[in-house]
Amino acid sequence: MRILVTGGAGFLGSHLVDALVARGDEVVVLDDLSRGDKEHINPNATFIQGDVRSFADWEKACDGFNPDVIHHLAAINGTRRFHKEADLVVDVNVNGTRMSLRAAKKFNSTLIFYSSPEAYGEQESMPLNNESTSVFTPAHLHQRHSYGASKHIGELLCQFESRKGLDIRIVRPCNVYGPRLRGDDNGQVVSMMMESNPIEVHGDGLQTRSLTWIHDVIEGLLKVNDKANLSGKAFNLGSNEEISMLDLATKIAKLRGVGVTHGDTNHGDSRRRLPDVSMNKEIEWSARTTLDEGLSQLL
Numbered sequence: 170m171r172i173l174v175t176g177g178a179g180f181l182g183s184h185l186v187d188a189l190v191a192r193g194d195e196v197v198v199l200d201d202l203s204r205g206d207k208e209h210i211n212p213n214a215t216f217i218q219g220d221v222r223s224f225a226d227w228e229k230a231c232d233g234f235n236p237d238v239i240h241h242l243a244a245i246n247g248t249r250r251f252h253k254e255a256d257l258v259v260d261v262n263v264n265g266t267r268m269s270l271r272a273a274k275k276f277n278s279t280l281i282f283y284s285s286p287e288a289y290g291e292q293e294s295m296p297l298n299n300e301s302t303s304v305f306t307p308a309h310l311h312q313r314h315s316y317g318a319s320k321h322i323g324e325l326l327c328q329f330e331s332r333k334g335l336d337i338r339i340v341r342p343c344n345v346y347g348p349r350l351r352g353d354d355n356g357q358v359v360s361m362m363m364e365s366n367p368i369e370v371h372g373d374g375l376q377t378r379s380l381t382w383i384h385d386v387i388e389g390l391l392k393v394n395d396k397a398n399l400s401g402k403a404f405n406l407g408s409n410e411e412i413s414m415l416d417l418a419t420k421i422a423k424l425r426g427v428g429v430t431h432g433d434t435n436h437g438d439s440r441r442r443l444p445d446v447s448m449n450k451e452i453e454w455s456a457r458t459t460l461d462e463g464l465s466q467l468l
């Protein structure tokens with residue numbers, strides 16, 4: 170298959186590209202390297218440096234290549250950026266997705282859109298399924314939901330085009346962790362806990378998440394890529410093994426021999442985010458790696 174991966178220099182994208190190349194797919198990566206790392210792009214993939222907001226850059230990547238499938242991952246990710254850089258988050262995430270739809274139409278490609286459980290905002294009723302309502306707090310309080318709202322709009326645009334006949338699948342990876350995940354200030358929870366000393370827990374740390382091992386998620390993504398007749402369907406690619414952030418910090422602190430402190434609460438941090446994973450029966454996938462197995466592999 171010919172596959173275009175936007176954001177293919179990033180955490181999830183670079184692992185996906187490795188898996189596609191390994192099974193013999195022809196892969197083009199479109200990434201502006203604003204956050205991804207060129208070193209992580211598989212040498213057997215073709216790399217086009219460009220911005221997903223620019224349709225001319227999409228044409229550079231697609232002209233003559235005509236991808237069968239586009240995996241649209243390029244986005245502004247990283248919890249702290251959602252409030253601090255809300256304008257950029259909305260611009261890249263919404264306009265990049267609009268351009269991905271335009272490219273899928275022009276090049277007659279299947280589109281796989283990378284949404285997020287954050288698209289549900291602060292919905293408290295768990296587990297989060299395809300019928301759950303998105304709940305966003307008033308915008309004057311904080312702008313954390315720039316990200317979740319941008320993913321919600323992305324899903325909305327995808328459903329709109331799917332209804333008109335484009336083959337579009339939606340995936341919501343759930344707190345994925347593994348090698349190459351950045352542990353800097355804008356990083357994600359596991360990598361930050363792996364690198365900081367002492368480990369800082371936000372607020373009381375009783376908020377829970379389900380963490381999913383990267384290679385499990387990649388397996389799910391390949392199934393969404395390969396199966397026929399999935400247009401308009403959305404998959405929560407996650408584990409439903411829940412852990413509080415305090416327990417996670419304590420576990421990692423013990424493995425690393427460091428301490429734990431409590432810091433400020435993040436704006437709009439939901440108390441619980443448990444995915445409903447029953448829709449994954451359709452792709453015959455479930456997360457198999459336990460947190461203990463994943464963390465020890467990571468270490």
Ligand SMILES: NC(=O)c1ccc[n+]([C@@H]2O[C@H](COP(=O)([O-])OP(=O)(O)OC[C@H]3O[C@@H](n4cnc5c(N)ncnc54)[C@H](O)[C@@H]3O)[C@@H](O)[C@H]2O)c1
Nearest residue numbers: 176178179180181200201203204205220221242243244345
């Ligand atoms: N990692 C997770 O747990 C998780 C969970 C839910 C959803 N997602 C979604 O999956 C996708 C990938 O996430 P990730 O964790 O790999 O993030 P990441 O930040 O590691 O990767 C994003 C990539 O997009 C690129 N990019 C950013 N802006 C761009 C632009 N304007 N033009 C071209 N490239 C641009 C970056 O350089 C980077 O390589 C994102 O859409 C994210 O919202 C990830």
